[in-house]
Amino acid sequence: MAAIAAALTMIGTGFATAWAEKVVGGATVGAMAEKPELFTKGLVLMVLPETIILFGLIIAIQLVAKVL
Amino acid sequence: MFRPERMARALIVGPRDRLAPTIEVLHSMRLLHIVDHHEGEESFHIGKPLPEASDLSDSLVKLRSISAILAVEGPPKEREAVSLTELRRKILALELNITEEDAARKKIEVLLGDLERRAEELRPFAGLGLPLDDYRGYGSLAVLVGRVAREVSDFETAFPQSEVFRAPGAVAVFVPKAQAEDAAAALGQFGYSSLEVPKDAGGPSALLRTVESDGEKWRARLEEVRGRLEKLRERYAGFVVAAQEVLAVEVEKAEAPLRFAVSEHSFVVDGWVPAARSHELASRLSGTGVHVESGEAPKAHGAADPPVLLKNPKPARPFEFLIHLYSTPSYHELDPTVFMLVAYPFFFGFMIGDAGYGLLFFLLGMIAVWKLPKESDFRNLLIVIAVGGFWALVFGLFVYGEMFGMPFHLPPGAPAEELAWDTFGLNYPLQALIHKSLDLWDMIYLSILFATLHLGTSFVIGFVNEVRHNKRHALAKLGWFLCLFGIFTILTFRLSWTQTGGWVWRVALSWFPRTIEPLGISGLLGVQVPLVSLGLIFCAFLGFGESPVAPLEVGGLVANVMSYARLAAIGVGKAAIATAFNTLILHNFIIEHDVGSAIVGYILLVLAQLLVFVLGGISAGIQGLRLNYVESFTKFYKGNGMRFVPFGTRKPQEA
Numbered sequence: 001m002a003a004i005a006a007a008l009t010m011i012g013t014g015f016a017t018a019w020a021e022k023v024v025g026g027a028t029v030g031a032m033a034e035k036p037e038l039f040t041k042g043l044v045l046m047v048l049p050e051t052i053i054l055f056g057l058i059i060a061i062q063l064v065a066k067v068l
Numbered sequence: 069m070f071r072p073e074r075m076a077r078a079l080i081v082g083p084r085d086r087l088a089p090t091i092e093v094l095h096s097m098r099l100l101h102i103v104d105h106h107e108g109e110e111s112f113h114i115g116k117p118l119p120e121a122s123d124l125s126d127s128l129v130k131l132r133s134i135s136a137i138l139a140v141e142g143p144p145k146e147r148e149a150v151s152l153t154e155l156r157r158k159i160l161a162l163e164l165n166i167t168e169e170d171a172a173r174k175k176i177e178v179l180l181g182d183l184e185r186r187a188e189e190l191r192p193f194a195g196l197g198l199p200l201d202d203y204r205g206y207g208s209l210a211v212l213v214g215r216v217a218r219e220v221s222d223f224e225t226a227f228p229q230s231e232v233f234r235a236p237g238a239v240a241v242f243v244p245k246a247q248a249e250d251a252a253a254a255l256g257q258f259g260y261s262s263l264e265v266p267k268d269a270g271g272p273s274a275l276l277r278t279v280e281s282d283g284e285k286w287r288a289r290l291e292e293v294r295g296r297l298e299k300l301r302e303r304y305a306g307f308v309v310a311a312q313e314v315l316a317v318e319v320e321k322a323e324a325p326l327r328f329a330v331s332e333h334s335f336v337v338d339g340w341v342p343a344a345r346s347h348e349l350a351s352r353l354s355g356t357g358v359h360v361e362s363g364e365a366p367k368a369h370g371a372a373d374p375p376v377l378l379k380n381p382k383p384a385r386p387f388e389f390l391i392h393l394y395s396t397p398s399y400h401e402l403d404p405t406v407f408m409l410v411a412y413p414f415f416f417g418f419m420i421g422d423a424g425y426g427l428l429f430f431l432l433g434m435i436a437v438w439k440l441p442k443e444s445d446f447r448n449l450l451i452v453i454a455v456g457g458f459w460a461l462v463f464g465l466f467v468y469g470e471m472f473g474m475p476f477h478l479p480p481g482a483p484a485e486e487l488a489w490d491t492f493g494l495n496y497p498l499q500a501l502i503h504k505s506l507d508l509w510d511m512i513y514l515s516i517l518f519a520t521l522h523l524g525t526s527f528v529i530g531f532v533n534e535v536r537h538n539k540r541h542a543l544a545k546l547g548w549f550l551c552l553f554g555i556f557t558i559l560t561f562r563l564s565w566t567q568t569g570g571w572v573w574r575v576a577l578s579w580f581p582r583t584i585e586p587l588g589i590s591g592l593l594g595v596q597v598p599l600v601s602l603g604l605i606f607c608a609f610l611g612f613g614e615s616p617v618a619p620l621e622v623g624g625l626v627a628n629v630m631s632y633a634r635l636a637a638i639g640v641g642k643a644a645i646a647t648a649f650n651t652l653i654l655h656n657f658i659i660e661h662d663v664g665s666a667i668v669g670y671i672l673l674v675l676a677q678l679l680v681f682v683l684g685g686i687s688a689g690i691q692g693l694r695l696n697y698v699e700s701f702t703k704f705y706k707g708n709g710m711r712f713v714p715f716g717t718r719k720p721q722e723a
Contacts, residue, residue, distance in 0.1 A: 040393045040697070047694045051631050058633055061508060 006060035013056025020049035070402050073712070074364075075101075075374035076343040081336050082358030088118060089356045090337070091324045095317075098716035099349050100339040101375045105329035115325030115335060124322055127156055128315040130163050135308050137170045138301040150311045152318065159311065162304060169297050176290045183283045190279060192263060193272035195235030200272055203240070203265040210248035213240040217259025227251055238263075324715065340374045340712070373399045377712035384409045386448040394697055395707030401533045404705060411522055411700070412692050413452065417459020418518070419638045419688035421504065422646075424472035425681050426464050429457025453689065469500030472677055473646020479503040485651055502567070504643045511636035513560075513569040519632035520556040522700055523625075524549060530704030540613030547610025548625065548703070554604025555626055558597055628699050634691050642684045649676035 028042035078100060082090060094100050107114055150158075192215060193200065203211050220239050223232050230243040230251065239260070243251045252260070268275055329336040341349050343364060350360040376396050378388050380403070387409045397403050420426055433454020440447035469476045471489060476496035478488040482503075489496065502510050527549040534542035557580060563569035585599040608625075611618030653676060657669025 040395075043690070044694060044697045047690060048698065050634065050691075050694075051627065054631060054634050054637060055627075057637050058512070058630060061512075065509070 002063045006063040009056045009060045009063065010053075013053040017049045017053040020052065021046060024049065070406065071379070072397060072399055072403055072709075073377040073379040074343040075340045075377070075399070075712075076346045076362045076364055077374070078339055078341045078346060078349060078360060078362040079336060080339075080353060080358055080360050081334065082356070083334055084330065086357050087115075087325060087328075087335050090335075090353065090358050091118075091321050093352055093356055094337070095321050095324075095716040097349065097352060098714045099345060100337070100341050100715050101712050102324075102327050102337060102339040102715050103372075104327045105336070105338065111331050112329035112336065113331070115328040115330035117325055118322040121319065121322035123156070124315060124319045127159050128312070128319055130159055131308060131312055131315060134159070134162055134166055134304075135312065137166055138297065138305065138308065140301065140305045140308050150307060150314050152314065155311055155314065158307070162300075162307075166297070166300060169293055169300070173290065173293045173297065176286055176293065180283060180286050180290065183279055183286065187276060187279045187283065189263075189266055190272050190276040192235065192238035193266065194276045195238050196233050196240050197235070197273070198233060198240065199270060200266060200275075201269050206242075208245055209242050210245045210251070211240065211242055211265075212248070212252055212255060212260075212262065213265060214238070214255075214260050214262035216255070220255065220258050223251075223254065226254055339715070342377060342712075373710070375399075375712040376709035378403050378405060380405050386451040387412070389445050389448045390452065390693070390696075392711070394701060395705070396709040396711050398706050398709040400537075401704075401706055402529050404529065404701070407525065407529065408696060409455075411525075412696055413455035413459050415518070415635060415692040415695060416453070416456030416688050417461075417463050418514070418635050419642070419692065420456070420460035420684055421463040421468045421639050422470050422473065422643070422684075423461050423464030425684060426457045426460030426462070428681060429685065430454050430461060431457075433457060453685065456688070456692070466498065467501050468504055468643075469496065469498060470504070470643065472650070473643055473680060474650050475500060475503065479506050481506065485655060486647065487651060487654055504640050505647070507567065508636070508640060509563060509566045510568050511640055512633055513563045513566050513572075515632045515635040516556065516559050516563075516629060517568070517572065518635060519629045519699075520552060522632070522695070523552055523628060523703060526700040526703035527552065533704055533706070544611040544614035544618060545704070547607045550604045550607035550610075551622060552625060552629070554601040554607070555622075555629060557601040557604070558595075559629070561598055561601070562595060631699055632695060634695070638684075638687055638691055642680060642687070645683075646677070646680045649673070649680065 024045050028038070028046055031038050032042055080090065080094075080100075105112070105114055193213075196213070203213060215237055216239050220232065220234060220241075223241070224230060227241075227243055227247055227250075229247070230241055232242075233240040239255070239258075241251055241255065252262075266272070266275075325335070327337075329338070341362065346362040350362065353360050376399050378391070378397070380388060384405050387405050390408055390412070391397065391403070391405050417426065420429070431454075433450045433452075436447045436450035436454070440450070464470050474487060474489055475482075476489045476494070477499060478486060478490075479500065502514075504511060527545050531542050531545040531549070534545055557577065560569055560573050560577060561582075564573035581598065581600045583599045585597050585602045587602075605622060608619045608622045611621065650673070653669050653673045657665045657672065661669070
């Protein structure tokens with residue numbers, strides 16, 4: 001059960017991250033086409049949603065290891 | 069090192085006839101960041117360009133158009149020395165030559181386009197074979213001629229009075245006018261689209277042949293013209309590039325007065341100069357007969373903040389571009405370059421954590437130092453990565469005991485199919501301190517530890533930045549620092565069963581009071597919390613000085629700390645991919661297999677390693693940067709400074 005829960009966590013957060021990055025990435029490329037100097041801001045915004053899957057990963061590890 | 073170069077404001081005042089020599093000196097010194105004069109004061113106006121400016125910019129425009137026609141790209145191998153006097157004559161001669169050829173080329177291209185269109189028009193009629201006159205001049209017959217997607221069949225049975233001519237992809241139908249509409253509808257089933265009959269008379273095949281042979285003739289002419297242009301390009305590319313550079317500089321000098329304040333008989337140049345070198349400027353300019361007045365920049369924030377020139381020791385300079393990439397620091401804050409120099413490569417190394425890849429990254433950087441031109445951002449990036457590679461090497465050798473995703477010695481409890489370097493006869497003397505895949509919680513604890521150090525330093529820098537002009541904000545930074553420490557002690561306490569967490573809790577934090585809080589919050593959370601840690605977390609209320617909702621941000625701070633778990637996640641993930649590739653390929657292709665499959669195996673192994681190397685480099689590079697930009701810089705960094713661009717340097721986009 002813990003393994004299934006961990007897998008579901010990873011799937012859910014993975015999809016959430018991918019979806020968020022899709023939105024941000026598309027907008028960033030669009031903005032960069034007009035103003036190339038927005039690259040850094042775009043990059044930063046682009047990797048921001050990765051925190052979601054990271055939390056998913058930590059929860060998944062906790063579920064599997066049943067610690068903390 | 070920690071602050072941008074101190075600046076002094078300089079005013080250069082002189083009679084107008086000394087304008088040209090002053091510009092010459094300023095341009096050659098590259099020391100003065102000019103502050104543009106704005107119209108407003110009555111006696112001083114914006115200056116007019118030097119008399120030669122219009123001629124120079126005219127030449128430059130001509131040269132740029134020549135360069136566009138010749139498609140001169142990048143600097144050629146050989147540069148020609150050009151002198152300003154013969155420049156204009158040479159440009160005019162070249163322009164005459166080239167515009168003629170270019171006009172001819174354009175004319176032929178238009179002509180060829182026309183011929184191509186005409187051939188396209190005639191082709192279906194040539195296939196049908198009927199003379200063009202046969203398509204017109206009927207009283208009772210309708211002529212339907214056009215392209216079809218499929219061959220027209222069974223048409224004559226439906227329209228017995230019709231006559232049909234077929235060619236591949238085309239059809240011509242002659243039907244009584246009364247049936248024209250029905251016939252067109254029937255043809256529609258075969259993907260019919262009608263064509264206009266060309267106005268010419270005679271056989272379409274002969275016409276098409278003439279058009280095609282004309283086309284051939286003109287294409288040959290076009291090749292000739294292009295060849296001549298190519299020759300001109302080879303001959304003059306060096307001159308064009310060199311002349312463009314010279315002219316750009318001359319135009320900049322000639323147009324400089326547009327940035328000065330000028331009255332009837334005098335001029336004033338306002339600007340910033342590095343304080344340590346202001347006397348140099350004064351002594352050089354005094355030779356040209358103008359007066360220089362300079363004074364220290366104001367200490368406090370103001371409308372006219374000086375431009376920012378980062379001042380760092382040479383090893384830290386490649387990291388400056390990472391700072392400018394985010395935002396140039398403001399004149400009054402600490403320059404985070406050195407902070408970045410320590411943190412970024414360290415994180416990179418921790419994530420890669422492999423002696424093999426580390427060495428490769430390091431070598432890549434060394435090659436960049438040796439081969440790439442100085443001041444290029446790409447070179448700087450590779451140097452930054454090389455420092456990261458050095459840390460990866462250190463981590464790989466002394467902490468993880470790993471090279472190219474394979475441990476030097478197998479950890480106890482590793483799966484039977486896993487391989488280690490010692491099975492191949494490489495006996496590395498040290499044992500690994502941490503096994504990435506087995507000591508997952510140690511990796512996470514280390515991430516939390518680095519998070520605390522990194523964020524803690526950020527708050528300290530924030531405190532130093534704020535303490536001089538906003539005490540309440542500085543107090544808030546202090547509160548956050550203590551709050552962070554509280555969170556850290558709770559996490560350390562909870563993870564003190566790990567190897568590293570245990571050491572920190574028992575040794576480094578041995579002074580920390582261990583009383584468990586008595587208020588029942590521990591029970592509520594289901595997690596034991598030391599009393600002092602809880603107290604420290606409440607220091608976040610010092611953040612009231614910054615914003616009334618600041619204490620709610622404690623959750624955000626926990627999220628920031630947890631965000632550093634990506635260090636562990638990428639480290640473990642990358643190592644796992646490499647291990648999977650290694651075990652699969654070595655077992656299935658190389659060990660106890662014949663020579664043929666071993667060769668395939670080695671090729672696969674190299675490709676797989678390359679993939680892990682590149683992916684690892686990209687993800688570790690971006691994530692490391694993100695931790696600095698998002699998690700850390702937001703704690704203290706203001707940015708929005710203006711870069712110091714002294715008169716005479718090329719602008720970044722030109723360089």
